Amino acid sequence: MLTVYDTQLASRLFLGTAQYPSPAALVDAVRASATSVVTVSLRREAAGGNAGGQFWSLIRSLGVSVLPNTAGCHSVKEAVTTAKMAREVFGTGWIKLEVIGNHDTLQPDVFGLVEAARILCQEGFSVFPYTTEDLVVAERLLDAGCRVLMPWCAPIGSAKGPRNRDALRSLRGHFPEIPLIVDAGLGRPSHAAAVMELGFDAVLLNTAVAKAGDPAAMAAAFAKAVEAGRQAFHAGLLEPRDMAVPSTPLIGKAVFA
């Protein structure tokens, strides 16, 4: 079981709700993934203050925890306002905090992120900050009151998989007790398995599932990969060696030849 902010979650796969071919396809993917948490963007679907209407009813009806996000916010003020709105709409203090620094790459503005995280933590929010793999930023976020970190492994929607494994490994090593959820950049189930093998606690996906030919099947594939990666991490992975080692001793040959 994964525990985040005192809540136990059965699944280690978080699923985003944007970009599916249809709401019906989204529902199928959520079911197939057996996810415990879906994220939802408040800002994008809130045009005119008309709170997403039917779409949000559908999200609520999924029977899983909702993690609202502040996607599309470029300033501390916008992010804080959106978080407060999300708390009202979804009746949850959880907020996936995104403060975007670069419109094009959607890279987080880590300075604004830390500031917004401090404000929201003080106001009693359970903040899930979307950050880079930077160790010092991670420390600042924890100082600000976050008890979960969501580092990217590559830019949002890029499907590139883990780009900087050393940094990810270092994060895991420095914060053994903090739930670390890889958010953004995963393209294939093997990417999810790879970060789970590094010891990350969970992953968050959206585009890789929503834009797959068959979103429900891809969601199921990711669920298996996450499970496999987690199991492998616990089982103790064999570290790579520089020479071949036969699994069966060779009889009749000089061993150290």
Next chain:
Amino acid sequence: MRVLIRGAGVAGLALAHELAIRGARITVMDPRRSLAETASWFAGGMLAPYCERESSEQLVQDLGLGAADWWDKALPGLVTEAGTLVVTLPRDHSELDRFAARTTDSVSLGADEISTLEPDLRGRFGRALYFKREAHLEPRVALRRLRRKLAGMGVTFQNATGGRPAPAHDVSADCTGIARAASDPNLRGVRGEMLILRTRDISLSRPVRLLHPRFPLYVVPRADHHFMIGATMIETDWAGPMTARSMMELLNAAYSLHPAFGEAEIVETGAGVRPAYPDNLPRVEGDGTTIRVNGFYRHGFLLAPAMAQRAADMILPPFYPGVLNETHR
């Protein structure tokens, strides 16, 4: 057979036409004062069944394949059969591969072939997909012409706000689009925003789709140097004015397609709410006397013909003049 059609958007008008040519007596009722209040008014008018397959079910493609012929037969000269060009900025080339993998019936073009098709895009794109067998039309012209033609065929149009009771009828067809959501919880609104630009600096012969990981957009050339730029997809039934953000995204994308759009006049911004079912597929439902045609989502002009034919088949058996002539001879 007397048929009452509620709703004078593309669904209602296409059904009226399909029934009128089969000999029904039709009244079309709509509470709206003008066609400009229908979602159809803000449509792109692309008859692009192959491109739409990228983000839709196979059914949308299958239903849409006959659309261009249907419109051409109903309103000769309306449809432009010039295909669709799909391009992307160099750094997003993988989007083009993805699009190609998800669709059929396209050919891959290089820079020279692109500039042969669209001289004004010369040098701007190194690669493109060309969907040769697609078409487009001007939705507003289509709606006006269809309405005029129907009136000429004896179809009665009645404004439903006048308090006049519905005329006597044998069958009623509900084609009210998003208005039906009030009594059908399965139906939801998906907002689409568009803008119309005018510039003499660039001309295009066919719809151009610009793929972008986040803001896919299309530009449809219209008469008199106008261009329709669309369209956003937002999960809300709010029909208010376009947001600054959407405007910025659409303009940004248009500008990336060609900087000449930066100097264009903004003639109009608009927003419509499209009706959709949870699977984003259209439906014809009902018994022989009350039927509902709805859920066209973002495919109004593409799906209206096939859905009108299906609905008409439920109301009246198809009329085959050739067959009848032979039997009676």
